[in-house]
Amino acid sequence: MFKLAKNGNILMDVASASPPSAAFVVEALERSPYADCAIDHESIAAYFKQDTPAAQLIVGQQKDAHIEVALSEDKMQAIARLTTAQGGKMISLEDAKRAIVKVGVTRGYKQVYLENLLKQQLESPPGSEVTGIVAQGRPPENGTPAKLMPHVQTLKERLKQPKLREDGTVDMRDFGALASVAPGTLLVTQRPATPGKEGFTVTGDSIAPKPGDSFQLMAGEGTEISPTNPLQLVSTIAxxxxxxxxxxxxxxxxxxxxxxxRSGHIEFSGSVLVTRNVDPGMKIKAHGDITVMGTVESGELISDGNIEVRGGVIGHLDHSNDDQGLTCRLIAKGDVQITHGQYTYLEGQNVFIQKQSNHCDIKARNLLQVGLDESPKGKLIGGTIFDAKMLVAGEVGSSSGATMAIYLARSGMEITERTDLCLKELSQTDEQINNLQKAVEKADHVKDAEKKKTLLAKIGATQQHYCKQAEALEHQLSELDHTLHDLLDNTQLVVNTSLHSGVEIHIFDKVYKTTRSYPPCSARLIEGKIEIEFKM
Incomplete structure (x- = not known):
């Protein structure tokens, strides 16, 4: 009934007997040896519409399998689309390999990928399309950053480990012997940053990794870089x-x-550890860290390192001063960490308050955090935040709506002032360069050759000086602009519980005053305006 033509068409002999219907033809073809071939429904339908049917009917076509290989946009994958055969030849492994090479694949090819795809020719219906990855690039592995590997216990770590009594309880004021080192002790080793591992695309292009961030090992007071190993830091004193x-x-x-x-004020070149309290009116000044295990009441602590107070920090308004300052002050070049504070001035690189701040004036050069854990829930009530880059707290303001001011990115004002000064200096430098150019033009008219040469050399040296100065100023302007943008992009107020009314939020030179209470939200500068974004 059916036969295969040289061009791959499947023919049905209808000269002797005309088939009764198109359905009959399709059913007969599906039961024949050519059942896998593509059915030509249009040809069959056209046959039954003709007034004078032809002697032969094209009912189908034998089609070979077909494979197309395409590269992903980033050239990290080669993806093959295979159309299975319909009564025709299957794609061989070698033909498929040639299709892969044709699109430019040189790396990342694995034969097992291709074999799994070609296997679908036996498992998928005739004429179906299947796709699969036949080559896979390798993304670069970025380098690991440099890291410090300590070999000794610091005072800060020691204070996290109170002494255990015989009855199993913990003595929070006894931390055992001080962690001390002798001269020549290995303190820390720097694990160098790694360059990372190069990646590649399937077309053979290399992808450079990002090297890990590195830093210079810093030798503080009482230490030195090891003379035998530049990655090690050793002590020089006990x-x-x-x-x-x-x-x-x-x-x-x-x-x-x-x-x-009885003790008097304390001023010490190293670190100070107070195992109990600091009484009213007393002062501590240290070049190292200051740690107070008890409370500080109306005292003053000034440190070139970090300040930590395990108890409360309590002051009051100093009415003896015209500005009604606060009687308790903690100022550190490093971090300040307290449990709770009241009527206290706090200043540090980062300021951490575990529970609550009542009417404290605070200046944090980077982060002010009120509360613990990843989502702090501490309360920030009253007072003034003079400057911070990031402020995170649970509750900000009070339910009574009492006013308080928060100034974020205040240091941006100083950056703009420096930018203005830099622009002024650049303008003056450009003016000097223009004047020197005029001087060169005048010097060209000098008839005495020797005098002209001397004059041009002098002007040229001055021009070079001002050109270098202009280049330095432009570089400084670029750095100031980058610093300001980085500051503003990363400045944010995060409130995890509630933001009350009466809070004045200043970010750089913009102001937003809350007139109602807000649920958990954040405030940041977006396109020159302070926007409040609510958490989901």
């Missing part, structure tokens, strides 16, 4: 090690139970 950015220092430690009228 004392207690403390962390500093990218390194360590070794301090002498002064330990005292209470700072009161």
């Amino acid at each position: 004392g207690c090690p403390s962390d500093i950015p990218n390194g360590m220092r070794v301090d002498d430690i002064f330990t005292i139970a209470d700072v009161n009228v």
